[in-house]
Amino acid sequence: MSGFRTQEFTFTPQSIADVILVSPKLREDERGFFAETYNEPVFRQNGIDVTFIQDNHSQSQQGVLRGLHFQRGPFAQDKLVRVVEGAVFDVAVDLRQGSNTFGKWVGVTLSAENKEMLFIPKGFAHGFAVLSETAQFLYKTSNVYSPQHDGGVRWNDPEINISWPISSPQLSEKDNNLPLLKDLPPVDFGI
Numbered sequence: 001m002s003g004f005r006t007q008e009f010t011f012t013p014q015s016i017a018d019v020i021l022v023s024p025k026l027r028e029d030e031r032g033f034f035a036e037t038y039n040e041p042v043f044r045q046n047g048i049d050v051t052f053i054q055d056n057h058s059q060s061q062q063g064v065l066r067g068l069h070f071q072r073g074p075f076a077q078d079k080l081v082r083v084v085e086g087a088v089f090d091v092a093v094d095l096r097q098g099s100n101t102f103g104k105w106v107g108v109t110l111s112a113e114n115k116e117m118l119f120i121p122k123g124f125a126h127g128f129a130v131l132s133e134t135a136q137f138l139y140k141t142s143n144v145y146s147p148q149h150d151g152g153v154r155w156n157d158p159e160i161n162i163s164w165p166i167s168s169p170q171l172s173e174k175d176n177n178l179p180l181l182k183d184l185p186p187v188d189f190g191i
Contacts, residue, residue, distance in 0.1 A: 011046040014106040019092050022117040050078045052140035060130045065169030067127015068153045073190020075146035076122040081139040086132030087111035089165050096123035097186050123189045129166050152178040
């Protein structure tokens with residue numbers, strides 16, 4: 001095979017440069033649309049040099065907030081997240097010790113309509129709030145899930161101060177009891 005044809009993507013670094021918004025180019029006609037959602041060589045050429053090994057799919061109702069979650073090393077995960085039904089406000093929080101953006105967050109609206117994806121590297125906590133009646137959320141991870149390496153930080157931590165678009169989310173008991181950033185011991189992400 002001498003070459004390959006690929007759809008185009010736009011890769012937009014966010015205010016925390018390692019978090020990247022990925023916008024696929026759509027081919028649309030009267031039948032609908034077609035878009036590539038992942039192309040390893042193109043992603044690698046654009047700074048996302050990751051091998052994804054697990055795909056996850058969740059469905060949530062309006063007002064649900066999931067997060068803020070992370071995996072410790074050696075099971076730390078890079079994530080590529082997207083929404084195929086509905087809309088969410090998606091957040092990544094930098095937890096990398098020594099980072100000049102430690103404790104800072106990035107938030108974007110991902111939706112079935114805008115078809116954008118967010119790349120979240122290892123060392124970040126991740127969460128999202130559902131804005132639509134329901135949302136189907138898909139994500140690729142660079143490592144398998146390990147319950148023993150699971151961690152998180154509280155969604156409404158005043159030190160992080162995320163501007164969530166919902167005020168009284170529906171939370172799991174686990175997420176409601178996650179620690180504040182000030183109470184979280186340094187996390188070894190293995191990076």
